Amino acid sequence: MTTNLLTRTHPRDDAAPVPPVRPHRRRRSLGSRIEPYLMISPTVLLILGLMVVPIVIVIGYSLMDNTITNPTPKFVGIANYLTVLGSPAFWGAAANTLLFTVVSVVAHMVIGVLFALMLNSKTMAKVPRAIFRAIYILPWIFTASVVAVLWRLLLDPSGVINYLLESLGLIHEAVPWLGLPQTALIAVTVINIWSGYPFFMISLLAGLQGIPSDLYEAARVDGAGPIRQFVSVTLPGLKPILYSMALLDLLWTTQQFTLIWATTGGGPLGSTEMLSTYTYKLAFNSYQFSLASTSAVLVLAASLVVAVFYVRRQRKEERR
Incomplete structure (x- = not known):
């Protein structure tokens, strides 16, 4: 009995230890490594299919002769780039785009700041403030096509704007604002400003x-007036937002197409021709797809420069 009890309670020392088997941990470890890639794979595939692949194809087209109309395209190198860069129409469109963009972005910032200050003022009651917010944000709700149709009716020679100006005695006859080379670019710029300022205003x-009220109280204690408070407190607090929004608006405005195409189509006489409409006409009016691809690549390169500044700015803000 004693021997059996001892044998049961004390196993033999020379028994070989059983190694631990952990297949589940290995499987979990492998699954945890693959899981993040599986989760982002749909987004990566979409980016590749909708952005990277088309960009590579367009760059390839820009290095060939007329690829779509020519069954056997030939490699021409930078010849298309020299042709586009040597075209007066391209530089005219670039000048119009630059003027249109700079004026629009500056006006968006100024109007957005003024309206934001007005809506943030505590001297205005809550109900009027809510009504004004709803009214001021309306242009941002409308699509570009709706805005174009609306303003074409307003700026028509028999439209409301000409009627009001004639009633006030500012003009003596109806002016086709979108039909004259002298006024067309100004008109489309005003339309773009009207449709884009609510984005700045709300942001x-x-x-x-988000600016602490203690800063304004401290400024008032130091004897700062409204202008000094705006310069020393408001602008520094809004500087990161203004910088980021200006870069975003710069990208969006340079690529504006629908509004221009639906109002003037780049006319009259190319006075409102933008790089977007210029590229579109090369492709679908002249069927010069290689030159259109070249113009698109040049616009992409210019946009990438602005995008790099925007990304660097966002990274600096995240580090803070």
Whole structure:
């Protein structure tokens, strides 16, 4: 009995230890490594299919002769780039785009700041403030095609704007604002400003509400007036938002197509021709797809420069 009990309670020392088997941990480890890639794979495939592959194809087209109409395209190198860069029409469109973009972005910032300050003012009651917010944001709700149709009716020679100006005695006859080379670019710029300022207004209004009120109280104690408070407190608080939004608006405005195409189509006499409409006409009016691809690549390169500044700015803000 004693021997059996001892044998049961004390196993033999020379028994070989059983190694631990952990297949589940290995499987879990492998699955945890693959899982992040599986989760981002749909987004990666979409980016590749909708952005990277088309960009590579367009760059390839820009290095060939007329690829679609020619069954056997030939490699021409930078010949298309020299042709586009030597075209007066391209530089005219670039000048119009630059003027259109700079004026629009500056006006968006100024109007957005002014309206945001007004809506953030505590001297205005809550109900009127809510009504004005709803009214001021309406242009941002409309699509570009709706905005174009609306303003074409307003700027028509028999439209409301000409009627009001004639009633006030500012003009003596109806003016075709979108039909004259002298006024067409100004008209489409005003339309773009009207349709784009609510984005700045809402974003800056959120930024104003994030500035601590203690800073304004301290400025008032130091004897700072409204202008000094705006320069020393408001602008520094809004500076990151203004910088990021200006870069975004710069990208969006340079690529504006629908509004221009639906109002003037780049006319009259090329006075409102933008790089976007110039590229479109090369492809679908003249069927010069290689030159259109070249123009698109040049616009992409210019946009990438702005995008790099925007990404660097965002990274600096994240580090802070």
